[in-house]
Amino acid sequence: MIRNSSAEVESGVKLVRETENVLGTIQEYVQTINLHMEAITTSARKQSTGLAEVNAAVNQMDQVTQQNAAMVEETSAAGSTLADESTRLRELISQFTLSGSARSPDQSEHRYAA
Template identity: 70%
Template sequence: MKTIESYIVTINQHMDAIATSAREQSVGLSEVNTAVNQMDQVTQQNAAMVEEANAAGATLANEASRLRGLIGQFQLGASASYQPASQRAAAPVAKAGAKSAPVASPARSMMGKIANAFSAKGSAAVAVSNDSWEEF
């Protein structure tokens, strides 16, 4: 009887270990299930965003095509023709030489003429002095 009792105690201990392991596996599987569900939600959100980006790209392409058509209606002259900026050659920039000198600003002389015109008629306009302007 004592031998049978010891076997029964051993079997009960094994059954408890199996039950404990089953509970731990159940918790682990529940966590895996939660993670898979979250990944599924994120995947669905990404798919929706890809569809939106695709639709926005198609709309942008249509608008660009429509804009190209509208621009094509402008007459640029006989010698001028439309070229994308990427195909145009950059105009060379000349370096300033030793003989280069600053030129009087046409805006400065125009401001003087305008000031004289208003002050000659007795207006309350303030005359602009050429000394107050700085050359850039």
């Protein structure tokens, strides 16, 4: 009976050691998984920051594009107004008498600036 008990205790000690080894291996795997999870978290944060910066840049480009479109519209309107005022000014100038004779708009020399 003592031999039997001794053998069983020995077997139990062996099982405890094996369990300890397996639990140590599991602990190492869990630590490795934790390291991987931390790396994934860090990478995800960096990507999130990068995407936020890209989004901000796209929004800024959109605002600049809208401003440019508004400036083009204003420039076009100013060009049209300038053309109208130039025509009116030419008509007014043609009414002046130079050297004793009046010139009509058709007879005067027209020079346009580019």
